[in-house]
Amino acid sequence: MAVRTMIDSIRETLADEMRRDETIIVLGEDVGKKGGVFLATDGLYDEFGGDRVIDTPLTESMIIGASIGAAINGLRPVPEIQFADFIMPAFNQIVSEAARMRYRSNGAFSCPITIRAPYGGGVHGALYHSQSVEAFFSHVPGLKVVIPSTPHDARGLLRSSIRDEDPVLFFEHKKMYRSVRGDVPDSDYVVPLGSAKVTREGSQVTLVGYGLMAQYSLEAADILDSDGIRAEVVDVRCLRPLDTATILESVRKTGKCVVVYEDNRFGGYGAEIAAILAEEAFDYLDGPVVRVTGPDVPGVPYNHVLEDWFMPDPERIATAARRLAGY
Amino acid sequence: MATDAATTQLGADLGLTRADLIEMYRLIAITRAIDERMWILNRAGKIPFVISGQGHEGAQVGLAYSLRKGHDWMVPYYRSVASLITFGMHPREIMIAQFAKGVDPSSGGRQMPGHYGVKDRNILSVSSPVTTQVLHATGIALAAKLRKTDQVAITYTGEGSSNQGDFFEALNFAGIHKLPVVFVVENNGYAISVPMSMQSSVPDIAMRGEGFGMPGVIVDGADVLDCYRTGKEAIDRARRGDGPTLIEAKVTRMTAHSSDDQQTKYRTAEDLQAGQERDPLPRFREELRQAGVLDEATEAKLLAESKVVVEDATDWAESQSDPDPATAQRHVYADAPPARMDDPFWQTERFIGDGGPTSRGGAS
Numbered sequence: 001m002a003v004r005t006m007i008d009s010i011r012e013t014l015a016d017e018m019r020r021d022e023t024i025i026v027l028g029e030d031v032g033k034k035g036g037v038f039l040a041t042d043g044l045y046d047e048f049g050g051d052r053v054i055d056t057p058l059t060e061s062m063i064i065g066a067s068i069g070a071a072i073n074g075l076r077p078v079p080e081i082q083f084a085d086f087i088m089p090a091f092n093q094i095v096s097e098a099a100r101m102r103y104r105s106n107g108a109f110s111c112p113i114t115i116r117a118p119y120g121g122g123v124h125g126a127l128y129h130s131q132s133v134e135a136f137f138s139h140v141p142g143l144k145v146v147i148p149s150t151p152h153d154a155r156g157l158l159r160s161s162i163r164d165e166d167p168v169l170f171f172e173h174k175k176m177y178r179s180v181r182g183d184v185p186d187s188d189y190v191v192p193l194g195s196a197k198v199t200r201e202g203s204q205v206t207l208v209g210y211g212l213m214a215q216y217s218l219e220a221a222d223i224l225d226s227d228g229i230r231a232e233v234v235d236v237r238c239l240r241p242l243d244t245a246t247i248l249e250s251v252r253k254t255g256k257c258v259v260v261y262e263d264n265r266f267g268g269y270g271a272e273i274a275a276i277l278a279e280e281a282f283d284y285l286d287g288p289v290v291r292v293t294g295p296d297v298p299g300v301p302y303n304h305v306l307e308d309w310f311m312p313d314p315e316r317i318a319t320a321a322r323r324l325a326g327y
Numbered sequence: 328m329a330t331d332a333a334t335t336q337l338g339a340d341l342g343l344t345r346a347d348l349i350e351m352y353r354l355i356a357i358t359r360a361i362d363e364r365m366w367i368l369n370r371a372g373k374i375p376f377v378i379s380g381q382g383h384e385g386a387q388v389g390l391a392y393s394l395r396k397g398h399d400w401m402v403p404y405y406r407s408v409a410s411l412i413t414f415g416m417h418p419r420e421i422m423i424a425q426f427a428k429g430v431d432p433s434s435g436g437r438q439m440p441g442h443y444g445v446k447d448r449n450i451l452s453v454s455s456p457v458t459t460q461v462l463h464a465t466g467i468a469l470a471a472k473l474r475k476t477d478q479v480a481i482t483y484t485g486e487g488s489s490n491q492g493d494f495f496e497a498l499n500f501a502g503i504h505k506l507p508v509v510f511v512v513e514n515n516g517y518a519i520s521v522p523m524s525m526q527s528s529v530p531d532i533a534m535r536g537e538g539f540g541m542p543g544v545i546v547d548g549a550d551v552l553d554c555y556r557t558g559k560e561a562i563d564r565a566r567r568g569d570g571p572t573l574i575e576a577k578v579t580r581m582t583a584h585s586s587d588d589q590q591t592k593y594r595t596a597e598d599l600q601a602g603q604e605r606d607p608l609p610r611f612r613e614e615l616r617q618a619g620v621l622d623e624a625t626e627a628k629l630l631a632e633s634k635v636v637v638e639d640a641t642d643w644a645e646s647q648s649d650p651d652p653a654t655a656q657r658h659v660y661a662d663a664p665p666a667r668m669d670d671p672f673w674q675t676e677r678f679i680g681d682g683g684p685t686s687r688g689g690a691s
Contacts, residue, residue, distance in 0.1 A: 025473065051473050057503070062462055062496035069466020072451060073400065074474055077466075089492070096456045097463070104454065106435030107658035108446040141659050165661035241660075 004184040007177040009151035010040050010116075012184075013158045014078065018048055021076060024162065027054040028063055028080030037082055038118055038177055064090040067113045068098050077113045078162060084119035084171060085131045098167040099142030114161040118174040119147075120212055120262055122311050125174070127299025130307075132263035134210075137169050138239045138272070144168040144193055145239040149214035151182040153237055156191030164193060173211040180215065196243035198250060202232030205321050206250045208273055209260035210236035213312060217260055220317035227318075229325045239269055247273065248281055255286035258321050262312055265293040287327035292320045337618035341556055348620045351392060351551060352611055353629055355384045358409040359608055360633045361418055362582075364641055365425055365440070369586045373645070374425045377586040378441040380406035383513050385607025386546070386576035387483075388413050389554025390511055393562050394481060400449045400471075402464035402482035404457070405441035406513065410483060415448045422640035429650035436650040449478075458484055458491035461510065465497045468508035468565075479565045481509040481558075486575075487518025489532045495539075498573065502539035505570035509561040512573070513548065515580035516602075520593040536573035548578035549607040551614075579605040 004012070018024045026041055026048075032055035035042030045053040056063050060081055067077035081087045087094070094115070101111045121130035138145045146161055146168055148154040154172070161168040199214065200221050207217035214235040221231040232250050236242070251257045257277055259270035274289040292312050294300070300310045338348050358380070365377045380387065387409035394401070396415045403410055408421055420432050424443055427436035433443045433452065444452030451463055464482030471478040488494060489512050501508050512532045516523050523530065536543025542564075546557045554576060561572035579602040583590040590599070615621035 023474075057496075057499055059496040059499065061493055062465070062500050065459060065462025065493060065497070066466035066469055066500060069402075069451075069463035069468070069480075070470040070473075071466070072463065073467040073470035073476075073478070073480075075470045092456055093459060093462065093493075096454055097459050100454065101452060102658050102661070104434055104438055104442070105444050105446070105452040105658075106431075106433075106437060108432075108444065109452050110661060144660075 001183050001185050003181050004151040005178050006148075006151050006154050006172065006180050007038060007040055009154045009184050010158060010172060011042060013155045014041060015044060015047065017159065017162050018044065018052065023074060023076045024078060025052045025054065025070065025075055026078050026080065027056050027067065029056055029058055029082045031055060031080050036080060038174065040116070040172075041080065060086055060089040061093050064093040064098065064113075064115065067115075068093060068101070068111055071111050071113050072109060076162065079113060079115050081115060081117040083129050084117040084133045085128045087117055087133060091136070094137065094143070094167070094169070095140050099140045102166070103142055110165050111167045112165050114158070114164070114168045114170050116170045116172065118177070119171045120173040120175055121294075121300040121307065122175040122212065124302065124304065124307065125300065126302035130300035132261070132294070134169075134171055134239055135263055135267060135269045138269050142166070143240060145171070146193060146237070147171045147173070147211040147239060148237060149173075149176070149211055149235050150180065151184050153191050153197075153235075155184055156189050157193070157237065159188075160190045160193050163190070168193070171211065175212055176215065191237065193238045194241035194243055196237055196246040197235045198232060198246065199235045200231070200233040202230040202254065204230045204254055205256040205258060205325050206232045206234060206247075206254045207258050207260060207317060207321060208234045208236060208247055208270070210239065211262070213260040213262055216312065216314045217317055219314035220321060223314060223318040224321055224325075227322060229322060231321055236273075242272075244276055244280065247276070251277055251281045252284040255284055256324050256327070257285075258290045258292055258317060258324060260292045260312060260317055262294050264296050265291060266296050268293055287324050290320050290324050292317050337615075337620060338552055341552060341559070343552070343555065345620055347392075348615055349625060349629075351388050351555070352615055352621065353632075354388045354409060354413050355551070355608055355611060356629060357418065357633050357636055358384045358388075358412055360637045361421055361640065362408060364422075364637050366582070366586070368425065368641070374440065376440050377425070378405045379582040379585070380408050382515065382579040382581035382602065382606060383548065384409035385551040385611055386513060386548030386554045386578050389551040390558035390574065390576065391481065392555050393559040394479070397448060399478050399562075400451065400464065400467045400480040402451045402460045402467065402480060403443060403453055404460065404483045404485065404488070405453055406485070407443070407483055411443055411450060414450060416443065416445060416450065418636050418640040419643050420445065423644035423647060426644045426647070428644060428647035429654075430647050435654070457488040458493040460484070461488075461497040462493050464508050464510075465501045465506060468501065468506035468571075469504065471507055472504070477566060479507045479509065479562050481511060481562070483511045483513060485518065486512050486514035486516070486523060486532050487521070487526060489535070490526055498535065498539040498541070498571070501571040502541050505568065507565035507568070508571045509558070509565055510571060510573045512575045513578050514575050515578045517580055517584070517594075519584045519588060520590070531575060533573055533575035539573075541571045541573055543573045543575065545575050545577065548576035549605050549610050551607060551611045578607075579603075581606060
């Protein structure tokens with residue numbers, strides 16, 4: 001057991017997996033000698049060489065399209081999109097191709113690739129270095145979408161993603177890369193895809209979040225605790241497949257739920273959770289399902305006052321939960 | 328008339344035997360017969376959609392003939408029937424895709440006709456967004472290079488597709504890494520209705536190769552033997568590790584874009600007539616006749632065989648069962664959805680299935 005940051009955990013897991021399986025390659029912009037703009041691939045080029053750690057041109061569609069082809073012919077690519085904001089040129093390759101390859105070939109072809117991309121705001125990244133893009137991809141059958149919130153889960157989920165036979169989008173909140181530390185076992189453990197986790201037990205209200213918002217929900221639970229409100233926190237961890245059972249179990253117990261996501265409110269991923277709760281837990285709810293989200297503006301603005309205005313934080317989550325608890 | 332001495336020479340400089348020449352002719356003729364049958368089936372109301380490769384067959388057979396079947400990779404597009412038959416797809420497998428029956432090896436009836444793919448022959452599944460496959464071929468070639476498999480990937484697009492960004496990104500990456508891939512553009516002059524002059528400021532796609540550090544070769548798609556030579560040179564070059572080649576085959580689209588298109592709306596009678604005159608099939612037939620390769624008996628035998636093959640493929644395909652709707656949820660993911668794997672379908676099925684929730688349950 002050792003204490004690791006998120007970025008250390010991700011980097012070490014990539015290296016471990018590449019040692020374990022020589023068909024794994026990493027490709028993306030600046031992933032080679034530079035080791036990635038966030039240093040997620042630092043050291044891989046020195047250890048595994050330019051054949052397996054490939055600096056690409058600035059061509060996101062190519063990064064994913066070539067990864068699909070390489071996967072078809074026996075490799076297990078782990079492409080990096082430098083910022084989730086820049087994944088859009090590859091949207092067609094991900095949604096029309098990677099997601100549908102298995103279905104459209106009636107199970108003949110598969111596409112085992114893990115697309116890593118840093119996402120999220122709170123780091124002065126402005127409109128184009130802060131986006132949350134998980135809703136676009138979680139909508140698509142054939143894709144799996146993973147967002148860890150601890151170094152432990154980052155490691156276990158990245159292992160599961162790389163070893164999975166289907167395309168996985170692995171989104172890493174860039175604000176957490178170095179700000180979050182935690183114990184990471186040395187063992188070859190995995191966290192299965194499709195398993196949420198109750199990260200704090202409570203009885204009066206459930207806070208559901210993922211990524212940075214899972215961390216903020218824990219901080220909000222601390223605030224609520226001082227008010228005498230016992231909040232339970234569920235870390236979604238894997239957006240698709242979604243572990244509805246764990247969320248439903250929690251909400252059926254507490255009767256109240258705040259869904260937290262950093263993305264724009266309208267049509268965001270948490271709206272699906274709210275819909276599932278409406279369908280599956282209606283008889284257990286003692287109040288409306290409430291969302292704490294980013295506002296519906298086209299991006300996270302740059303100035304720190306404006307950015308703070310955009311970002312959900314523990315206080316906002318606590319405020320919403322407090323109000324709901326009193327409903 | 329050619330002399331006997333000359334007849335033994337046709338294709339000899341390319342390493343082709345008489346049997347090869349007859350086989351190439353057979354592949355073109357059979358593909359044409361299958362294609363013509365598709366249109367008849369469409370007009371008879373038996374299949375809703377046809378997308379055709381008539382006029383492209385000579386280039387397709389010539390370019391693909393020197394590939395190593397079951398070893399190399401073919402990443403086709405929707406007009407690739409002749410390429411696919413050359414690379415090992417059976418006419419039954421082509422025809423069943425038109426009927427979209429359950430045992431269709433391309434997609435089990437999930438995709439429109441024209442979207443072929445057979446894993447055990449290294450033929451990658453086709454999609455409808457054009458040009459995406461050019462990047463897949465590039466990735467396949469990257470894997471072939473890194474894994475040292477000695478494989479070559481060949482991929483095909485129309486000239487319309489060659490304007491998509493994926494085309495340029497693929498050529499760029501393949502050029503940088505000298506990947507064993509052959510890019511074929513089958514230029515029939517039209518992107519559905521848009522003529523070449525509105526697609527490109529220069530008349531030839533091939534010249535783009537130079538910008539990506541690879542040869543760009545133009546070949547007359549009706550000249551089957553020149554297509555063979557061009558294809559073989561590119562494939563050999565790729566296999567040697569010398570990198571990719573861009574081949575532009577000038578072909579003619581002898582049918583409308585698809586069964587849902589009426590090309591007289593945007594093509595003149597003269598243009599259509601000129602297009603028919605560039606048909607590779609009679610040209611190659613005449614070439615083989617002149618060389619004494621194709622005699623009347625052989626022609627008659629091939630014609631009879633072609634009829635049998637098309638009849639067999641059609642009858643067999645039509646008689647197969649439709650896919651079972653119960654299978655339509657399969658192959659979304661590798662694993663069947665486990666109990667905790669949530670998919671909206673599983674969430675709503677029980678409500679839809681019994682007409683909606685009828686009582687308040689659970690909490691009481």
